[in-house]
Amino acid sequence: MPSAIRLSPADHRRVPWRNGGGVTTELAVEHLPDAGSLPGGETRFLWRVSIADISGAGPFSSFSGYDRLIAVVEGDGMRLSVDGAPPVECRRMGPAFAFPGEAAVWCEPTGGPIRDVNLMLDRASAAGALTLLTGAGGGAVRQAQGDVVLVHALAGTLAIGVDGGEAMAVPAGHSLLLRGMAGAVSVEAPAGAEGFCAEVRRR
Incomplete structure (x- = not known):
């Protein structure tokens, strides 16, 4: 679920x-x-x-x-x-x-x-990826996939989008823990924002 x-x-x-x-x-x-x-x-x-x-x-x-x-x-x-x-x-x-x-x-x-x-x-039991995102130069977007996706904002506010759902905002110092998403999770760091995305895939 x-x-x-x-x-x-x-x-x-x-x-x-x-x-x-x-x-x-x-x-x-x-x-x-x-x-x-x-x-x-x-x-x-x-x-x-x-x-x-x-x-x-x-x-x-x-x-x-x-x-x-x-x-x-x-x-x-x-x-x-x-x-x-x-x-x-x-x-x-x-x-x-x-x-x-x-x-x-x-x-x-x-x-x-x-x-x-x-x-x-x-x-x-698992493999994964760690991606850093910085809004310097106009912004950055990561299409994250995995059984678990953790998004953390370091500065500014990150914008998170999932298939069939409303966009979610993650402010600095906060995280969003997503499990069981059917499609890719869009993680955007707009200008002035920084954060990272951890993706975990079960073996």
């Missing part, structure tokens, strides 16, 4: 990093029933979307069995070295970078503190 749930900052949850290096803000998560626990007693999840603040260089926590997509939404950018490979540079509002959750990752901000968005996916 299709559903659309609005999420406000009051629905967010602050979660400590596994390695003790900081705190992440969990926007939305779907847990896997009867799938056991992660280290530290966490419940294993199918997917999770979160935003983290990084103030300095350091390692990422390990998430074995997960695929991760990450993108910078505030600050200059960061360099990520995965399993000792040459660093990859991620710039603000640039394309998401994908890597295995169990990889050894070293992060170094390139110009002061940053904020990033993470989409984590249980590799055995």
Whole structure:
């Protein structure tokens, strides 16, 4: 059954990093029933979307069995070295970078503190995409598809359209969680707006 749930900052949850290096803000998560626990007693999840603040260089926590997509939404950018490979540079509002959750990752901000968005996916059960949208230059539109689509506004107001339904507005700091949509979800960032779209497809 299709559903659309609005999420406000009051629905967010602050979660400590596994390695003790900081705190992440969990926007939305779907847990896997009867799938056991992660280290530290966490419940294993199918997917999770979160935003983290990084103030300095350091390692990422390990998430074995997960695929991760990450993108910078505030600050200059960061360099990520995965399993000792040459660093990859991620710039603000640039394309998401994908890597295995169990990889050894070293992060170094390139110009002061940053904020990033993470989409984590249980590799055995789901695949997905993370797309950043900016209204700079006249606007941007994403035709999103998936069993689950999470849209979050970073600045301004995003416009969301679904087949056979009325357009919905998502203001800055808020999210829209869509499930079971039959067709593509149109996500528009008009001039002055910024946001991102996480798409999850069950395997």
